[in-house]
Amino acid sequence: MNLRGRKKGANGQESRALLLKIAADEFAHHGFHGTKISSIVKKAQLTQPTFYLYFESKEAIYQELVDLFHEKLSFLTKKSRLEEGLDSHSLPIQIKHGLANILTFFMENQSLTRIGFFISPQSEVIKKQMAKQIEENLLSEVEKGYFNPNIDMSMVSEGLIGVIERLTLTKLFQGEKEPEALAREIVFLFLYGMNVPREC
Amino acid sequence: MNLRGRKKGANGQESRALLLKIAADEFAHHGFHGTKISSIVKKAQLTQPTFYLYFESKEAIYQELVDLFHEKLSFLTKKSRLEEGLDSHSLPIQIKHGLANILTFFMENQSLTRIGFFISPQSEVIKKQMAKQIEENLLSEVEKGYFNPNIDMSMVSEGLIGVIERLTLTKLFQGEKEPEALAREIVFLFLYGMNVPREC
Amino acid sequence: MNLRGRKKGANGQESRALLLKIAADEFAHHGFHGTKISSIVKKAQLTQPTFYLYFESKEAIYQELVDLFHEKLSFLTKKSRLEEGLDSHSLPIQIKHGLANILTFFMENQSLTRIGFFISPQSEVIKKQMAKQIEENLLSEVEKGYFNPNIDMSMVSEGLIGVIERLTLTKLFQGEKEPEALAREIVFLFLYGMNVPREC
Amino acid sequence: MNLRGRKKGANGQESRALLLKIAADEFAHHGFHGTKISSIVKKAQLTQPTFYLYFESKEAIYQELVDLFHEKLSFLTKKSRLEEGLDSHSLPIQIKHGLANILTFFMENQSLTRIGFFISPQSEVIKKQMAKQIEENLLSEVEKGYFNPNIDMSMVSEGLIGVIERLTLTKLFQGEKEPEALAREIVFLFLYGMNVPREC
DNA sequence: GATGAATGAGGATTCATTCAT
DNA sequence: CATGAATGAATCCTCATTCAT
Numbered sequence: 001m002n003l004r005g006r007k008k009g010a011n012g013q014e015s016r017a018l019l020l021k022i023a024a025d026e027f028a029h030h031g032f033h034g035t036k037i038s039s040i041v042k043k044a045q046l047t048q049p050t051f052y053l054y055f056e057s058k059e060a061i062y063q064e065l066v067d068l069f070h071e072k073l074s075f076l077t078k079k080s081r082l083e084e085g086l087d088s089h090s091l092p093i094q095i096k097h098g099l100a101n102i103l104t105f106f107m108e109n110q111s112l113t114r115i116g117f118f119i120s121p122q123s124e125v126i127k128k129q130m131a132k133q134i135e136e137n138l139l140s141e142v143e144k145g146y147f148n149p150n151i152d153m154s155m156v157s158e159g160l161i162g163v164i165e166r167l168t169l170t171k172l173f174q175g176e177k178e179p180e181a182l183a184r185e186i187v188f189l190f191l192y193g194m195n196v197p198r199e200c
Numbered sequence: 201m202n203l204r205g206r207k208k209g210a211n212g213q214e215s216r217a218l219l220l221k222i223a224a225d226e227f228a229h230h231g232f233h234g235t236k237i238s239s240i241v242k243k244a245q246l247t248q249p250t251f252y253l254y255f256e257s258k259e260a261i262y263q264e265l266v267d268l269f270h271e272k273l274s275f276l277t278k279k280s281r282l283e284e285g286l287d288s289h290s291l292p293i294q295i296k297h298g299l300a301n302i303l304t305f306f307m308e309n310q311s312l313t314r315i316g317f318f319i320s321p322q323s324e325v326i327k328k329q330m331a332k333q334i335e336e337n338l339l340s341e342v343e344k345g346y347f348n349p350n351i352d353m354s355m356v357s358e359g360l361i362g363v364i365e366r367l368t369l370t371k372l373f374q375g376e377k378e379p380e381a382l383a384r385e386i387v388f389l390f391l392y393g394m395n396v397p398r399e400c
Numbered sequence: 401m402n403l404r405g406r407k408k409g410a411n412g413q414e415s416r417a418l419l420l421k422i423a424a425d426e427f428a429h430h431g432f433h434g435t436k437i438s439s440i441v442k443k444a445q446l447t448q449p450t451f452y453l454y455f456e457s458k459e460a461i462y463q464e465l466v467d468l469f470h471e472k473l474s475f476l477t478k479k480s481r482l483e484e485g486l487d488s489h490s491l492p493i494q495i496k497h498g499l500a501n502i503l504t505f506f507m508e509n510q511s512l513t514r515i516g517f518f519i520s521p522q523s524e525v526i527k528k529q530m531a532k533q534i535e536e537n538l539l540s541e542v543e544k545g546y547f548n549p550n551i552d553m554s555m556v557s558e559g560l561i562g563v564i565e566r567l568t569l570t571k572l573f574q575g576e577k578e579p580e581a582l583a584r585e586i587v588f589l590f591l592y593g594m595n596v597p598r599e600c
Numbered sequence: 601m602n603l604r605g606r607k608k609g610a611n612g613q614e615s616r617a618l619l620l621k622i623a624a625d626e627f628a629h630h631g632f633h634g635t636k637i638s639s640i641v642k643k644a645q646l647t648q649p650t651f652y653l654y655f656e657s658k659e660a661i662y663q664e665l666v667d668l669f670h671e672k673l674s675f676l677t678k679k680s681r682l683e684e685g686l687d688s689h690s691l692p693i694q695i696k697h698g699l700a701n702i703l704t705f706f707m708e709n710q711s712l713t714r715i716g717f718f719i720s721p722q723s724e725v726i727k728k729q730m731a732k733q734i735e736e737n738l739l740s741e742v743e744k745g746y747f748n749p750n751i752d753m754s755m756v757s758e759g760l761i762g763v764i765e766r767l768t769l770t771k772l773f774q775g776e777k778e779p780e781a782l783a784r785e786i787v788f789l790f791l792y793g794m795n796v797p798r799e800c
Numbered sequence: 801g802a803t804g805a806a807t808g809a810g811g812a813t814t815c816a817t818t819c820a821t
Numbered sequence: 822c823a824t825g826a827a828t829g830a831a832t833c834c835t836c837a838t839t840c841a842t
Contacts, residue, residue: 012822033233037816047824049818058816128370147394155367155385156394162366163359170328170358185355193393194347194356212805237833247807252834412801433633437837447803449839458837528770547794555767555785556794562766563759570728570758585755593793594747594756612826637812647828652813807839812832819827 016054018044023061028111031119032062062120069109069116070126076102077133091146096187099164103179106168117165127165131157160190216254218244223261228311231319232262262320269309269316270326276302277333291346296387299364303379306368317365327365331357360390416454418444423461428511431519432462462520469509469516470526476502477533491546496587499564503579506568517565527565531557560590616654618644623661628711631719632662662720669709669716670726676702677733691746696787699764703779706768717765727765731757760790 022043026035037058041051055061080098106113117123135157142149163186171177177185222243226235237258241251255261280298306313317323335357342349363386371377377385422443426435437458441451455461480498506513517523535557542549563586571577577585622643626635637658641651655661680698706713717723735757742749763786771777777785 015822031233033231050823052817053823124369127366131370151394152385155371156389158366158370159363159386159389162362162364164362165366166327166358166362167355169324170331171355185352186359189356189359189393190389191393193389193391194351215805249807249835250805253806258833415801431633433631450802452838453801524769527766531770551794552785555771556789558766558770559763559786559789562762562764564762566727566758566762566765567755569724570731571755585752586759589756589759589793590789591793592795593789593791594751615826649814649828650826653827658812
C-alpha cells in the first residue's frame, strides 16, 4: 500500500463515503447555506477539487443525502405495511412495531434525519408522502371496523407526523426516550388520548 | 408637488413598516440566506441605504421579526392561561379557545409564523417555552383530577406542539381548516384519541 | 428669541463656528477618512443638510481648517522675522521668541495643528515653506557673520522643523513642557549641540 | 502549455510576495483608506478572491507591513547598540554608523518606511520605542563622561527622531543625500550644533 | 435657519467552482 | 487519486450628498 501522501492510494470510494458522511454532519448542524464545501473537505483532509471529483455540486451531494434518507424511510414505511397481518399480533402492536423501526432508523442516522426530515425543502414532500401512506393504512383499518369512521384520518395522519417530528427532536435525539418506548407512547396517545389508564 | 423622486418626503415610519412587512414575506419564502436585502428594497421601491436607515443589519431585521412573533405568541399563551377558570366553561372548551386564538394569530400572520415557528433557529427555544407552559397547565389539571396522573405530560405537551406545527402547515396555511375547527379537532384528538365518537 | 426647536433661531454663524470646531477635533483624532459628517453634525446637535448649508463638502471644511492653520502659522513666521532687529536683543533670544510664539499657537490650537501640521497632505507644503523661511533667516545671519558658512542651512532648517514636529507631539501636547521652555531648549540644542554647558 | 489563464499554476508564494509589495506601494502613496484591494490585485494581475487566499483582510496585510518594518527597525537599532564598543572606533563614528544603517534600510524600503514610520497609527509607538533606546544609549554615554549630564536626553533623543523623520522625507527620499552623508551630518549637528567648523 | 427622508456610487468580503499539473 | 492556485459572481454595508418642506 502506498502511504506517501497520506491520502494517496486511498480507495476512491472511501474518500467519497467520507465526504458524504462529513457533509451529512455539516448540513445537519449548519444547514445548507451555513455549510461550506471548504469546511467539508478540510474535515476530510482533502481538497476542494477532490470534492468535485465525486460530486457534481453542493446541491448534488445534498440531494444525494436527502435521497438516501427518503429511500430508507420509504422502505421502512412500506415494510411496516407489508408486515401487517403476517402474524396474529393485534393492530396496535403492529403499528407500534413499524413506528419503532422508523424511530430506530432516525436514531441511528441523526444527521441524515435532520437533513431529510427537518432541514431540506423536500422534507415537506417526504412527510406528505409518509402521511398519505399512514392515512391509507388507517382508512383500511376503518373499513375493517377497527376505527371510528367519523374521524378525519387525514388530520390524524398529519398529526401523527407532527408528533413524530417533534418527539424525535425533543425526546429521541435528546436521549430521553428509546425508539421502542417512544413508539409505544405515541401509539397509546393516538389510540386513547389522555383519558385512558396507561397500564394497558 | 414634485413626484419625480417619488419617495422623497414620505413618512419614515411607513417606509420602515413596509420594509418589515416585505422582509417577513421574503424570509418566510426564501429563508434567511436566500433573502437578499436588494430584493427587499426593490419590492419596497426603495434603495439599499434606506434599508440601513431603519435597520442595523440583515440579522437585526430578522431578529426583530422573530421577536415580534415570540412576543405575540407568549402573550397569547399567557392570556390563554389567565382566562381559564374565569367562567364556568368546561376545560376542553377553554383549551380549545386558547388554541383557536393562537391558530388565528398564526393564520393572520403566516409569514411571521413561518419565520418564528419554523425557520429561525430560535424557533426551538420558542416551542420549548410554549411546551413548558402547556405542560404546566396540564399538570395543574392533573392535580385537580381532570387527567390521568400516569400520563407523561411532557410527552403530551411536546406532542401537542408537534401536532400544532404540522397541522398549521398542512391544514391551516393550506386553507383546508379554519382556526376554530382545527383547534376543536386537535383538542378532541388529544383528549380521546381515535376511539371516541366524534359527535360530542 | 424663538426657542421652540432648540436650534431654531440660533445664529447661523454660531452653528457654522460650532461645526468648524467640532470638525477640527474629529479630524484631529480620526483623520480625514476616519471622520464622518454624520458624527460631526451629531455632536453639534444638528443635521446633515445643515452641514451643507455652511460648507460645500467634507473636503471644503477640511481645507478651511488647513487654511486657517496655514495663515496663522505664516503670520507668526513672518512676524517673527519682522521683529528681528527691532530691539537690541541678541540673536538667540530673538529666535527663541519667535519659536515660542509658534509653539504657543500650536499649544492653544492642538486640533488645528494636528490637522495642518501632521495629518493633511498639505502639511508637507506648509512645512516646506516654513523651512524655507527659516533657511533664509539663517542665511542672512550667516552673511552677517553669526554662523559658520560651511553649514548646510537647508539641512539645519529642515532638521529644525523635524525637531519642532516631534517635540510638539511628544512634549508640548503631552503637557511635559511649556512653549517658552521648549523653545529655549530647542534653540540651545541647535546652537550648541550636546557639548556645551546648559547654564548659559 | 496553456497560457490563457495566465496565472494558473503560478507559485503561490510569489503571488503573495507580489501582493505584499504592491500593497506596500499603494498604502505608501494613498494611505490606508485611500488604498483599494481592487487596485492592489489589478496591479498584480490577480483577482480579489486571490487576495483573500493570502491575507485575512485589508487590515491584516497592512499590519503585516507595519510589523515587517517594525521588526527590521528594531533589529537595526539593537544591532547598532551591540556593535558599540566592539572596536576602538570613537563614539561619534559608532553612532553615525548605526544611523547610516537605519537610513540605508529606509532608503531601500521607502514604501515600508512611509507606512511604518509615517502613515500608520502604530508609527507613534515605533518611534517612541526607538527614542527610548536612543535615550538609554545616550544616558550610558553620559555615565561614561562623554556627554554633559545637564542635558535632558529625552529631549535630545526625541529631537533626533524628529530630525531623522524630517530629513528622511526631505533629503533621503528626494535623493538629495546618501544615507552615509546624511547620517554624518545629523550626528555633527547634534554633537556640536551650528557653531563648530564643519571640516572635522 | 433647519430637517426628515432618501440615494448614487462604491468597497470589503465570501463561496462554489475550475484549470493545469 | 489528488491538489495548488485562481476566479466569477455575488452580497452586505457605508458614506457623502441632496431634495422637498
